[in-house]
Amino acid sequence: MNTLTRFAAAGLALALIQPAHAGLEDLLKQGEKILQEQTGTRSSGTQVPSGLDTATLAKGLKEALRVGGERAIEQLANRGGYANHADVRIPLPGVLNSVAGLMRDYGLESQVDAFEASMNSAAEQAIGVATPVFVDTLEQMTLDDAKRIYSDGDTAATEYFEEKTRAELSTRLTPLVEQAMGRAGVTQAYQLLVEQAEVQIPLFKGMSPNLGNHVTDAALDGLFLRLAQEERKIRENPAARTTDLLRDVFGR
Template sequence: MPRQFSVTVMVICTTLLGSPAHAGLKDLLNQGQELIKQSTQPQSSSSTATDLDTDTLSAGLREALEIGTQRAVETLSAQDGYLGNPSVRIPMPGYIETASGLLRAAGLGNQVDTFELSMNRAAEAAVTEATPIFVEAVKAMTIDDARRIYNGGDNAATEYFKTKTYDRLGEKFKPRIEESMAQYGVTSAYQLLVDSAGSKLPMLGNMNLDLADHVTGKALDGLFLMLAEEEKKIREQPLARSTDLLKQVFGN
């Protein structure tokens, strides 16, 4: 890949991640398109696309995305990171969620709350497994990946991470979820709910639920939703320049 084009792609990514808050995504895309046009036109030997070399720009992009993923994980791993956020809160599975109003009306509100709390606490404890997997995906990012992230729309980086990490995250999450479920009493909370429901909703006792699969799937859904929100912040707001590299790359 020609060096000029490589530098241009990384300048595009820098523009996308480092523009002021008042520049909306549409403006950023227009700027990127103009840079692509410029990359196809002859330039004098004295003109340069940036004062920073390609390696520095690439490192800056990777560091920006690494910080974004870490923020998503830190937000969810905090107490009530899942439970306190209606967008990612892990609901009770299937029919139980549908029947939760009936269960509460039947005086089983405490049992419902305990079951729901235990599932979300298990997810909050397990989500830290995502950090090293995301870091590996960031380090493996290529110039072509960066170009696709730029051209792919509002959630392109999130889709990149989903493609590269979803299966591995599932493999890591499920055993940690099972461990956390035991710690927070998910299965026993469910059994208490079933036993308490008794004759009110007898079908609960006949449901064949894989609670670990349910919590794992919903935990991953919430993780990528939060990652998409972090990506939106990166695209629309100035990056918090917390390291020397980010100040060097995004400080202008």
């Protein structure tokens, strides 16, 4: 077996074990959650200040989400907002990401880099669509929702937001991502990369996933990660409470 064939077989093996690995990760996450519940290690969130009425609390929580959302979207929509940050950078889709190093070794480095750059650029151009969805969701939050979220964990508001908005954001974001990918040359770069990868490594044939769905899902993962970070800052750091309402509700 020659070197190229061995690498191709290794790439295929990685692709085949991905589902099993994902299943193991799910089991580990479930076990961690159960352990946290049993040992009381789950974050307790923020204590409701004495004398604070529920209506003011709800306004403050909505303000926190509005401010956190604006900050998160602004960071990601900037040039390099995804591409220049490892925790949100969008990787190659599916099996291609598992063997990106192999493709670079076989002379596809420029194609891989161009594809990654244009894919992240498309997400940066499209993510602004989240702003009106955030605003609409804030208007629908009830007083009971707000009181529960306030004291239920340091990222409880983000979790609520993701549950309520992810499906709609995906629907709105996907066509914008696809349009941005067309303008940025993502589709062309992807086709070129896949075609050349299939020539070099025939086992890649038929393994290319839906690119629009991949970029949209990864872009939303990055958005909710950034929102969770901003929520934690507001709950934990007085300097992040940049309005009077935030200071009244979360402390000065």
